[in-house]
Amino acid sequence: MTDSLTIALSKGRILDETLPLLAAAGIEPLDNPRISRKLIFATNQSHIRLVIIRAADVPTFVEFGAADLGVSGKDVLMEHDGDLFELLDLGIARCRLMVAEPAEMAANDNPANWSRLRIATKYVHITRRFFATKGVQTEIIKLYGSMELAPLVGLADRIVDLVDTGNTLKANNLVEVEHIADISSWLVGNTASMKLKHELMQSTVAAIAAVLDEK
Numbered sequence: 062m063t064d065s066l067t068i069a070l071s072k073g074r075i076l077d078e079t080l081p082l083l084a085a086a087g088i089e090p091l092d093n094p095r096i097s098r099k100l101i102f103a104t105n106q107s108h109i110r111l112v113i114i115r116a117a118d119v120p121t122f123v124e125f126g127a128a129d130l131g132v133s134g135k136d137v138l139m140e141h142d143g144d145l146f147e148l149l150d151l152g153i154a155r156c157r158l159m160v161a162e163p164a165e166m167a168a169n170d171n172p173a174n175w176s177r178l179r180i181a182t183k184y185v186h187i188t189r190r191f192f193a194t195k196g197v198q199t200e201i202i203k204l205y206g207s208m209e210l211a212p213l214v215g216l217a218d219r220i221v222d223l224v225d226t227g228n229t230l231k232a233n234n235l236v237e238v239e240h241i242a243d244i245s246s247w248l249v250g251n252t253a254s255m256k257l258k259h260e261l262m263q264s265t266v267a268a269i270a271a272v273l274d275e276k
């Protein structure tokens with residue numbers, strides 16, 4: 062179907078901050094995705110629908126064309142590392158991806174001297190790539206959440222996680238020691254859709270870009 066568009070979003074911060082952007086660009090779901098358990102939402106534009114999926118699945122849906130457009134955190138995109146277009150930095154859900162360690166360890170630690178690290182994270186690929194370029198060997202322990210707990214119970218020395226206010230690290234006596242990347246959410250597009258649905262994709266992206274320009 063070259064005359065319709067599917068946009069993939071995920072619940073939580075991305076949905077909360079993307080819906081007003083889409084509304085300002087003239088795209089409004091007919092039901093409220095924040096409270097409905099539906100997964101597919103028709104919009105006021107009959108040729109545009111939204112699908113609501115897990116954040117980590119957005120790049121997969123877009124890469125394989127199950128969605129033409131999607132909104133995904135840069136952290137998720139870096140970890141996925143797939144073939145899709147990064148179209149617009151939406152500037153939402155801003156935070157940073159950091160290496161953190163216990164405060165008492167940081168007092169006598171110099172990242173320049175790191176040679177071998179044991180790191181707990183859900184960002185296995187990003188962490189491996191980041192330290193490989195620095196020539197630091199890593200043993201990476203994959204977790205799905207509560208990374209901050211790992212150094213406190215001896216599972217790992219350090220963690221790689223998103224930091225916003227820093228309150229979560231502070232509450233667990235951890236400090237930031239290395240910056241990996243600044244993170245925000247991006248509008249991404251399927252590469253084939255960019256060609257096959259060129260006009261529709263361009264006009265939708267332009268409408269969202271115009272909203273960002275007004276901010």
Ligand code: AMP
Nearest residue numbers: 154155156223224225226227228229230
């Ligand atoms: P904070 O205490 O404000 O530094 O937030 C840190 C916690 O919130 C960590 O558990 C992070 O994984 C999570 N977090 C912070 N910013 C984001 C974001 N933009 N998207 C998803 N999770 C985030």
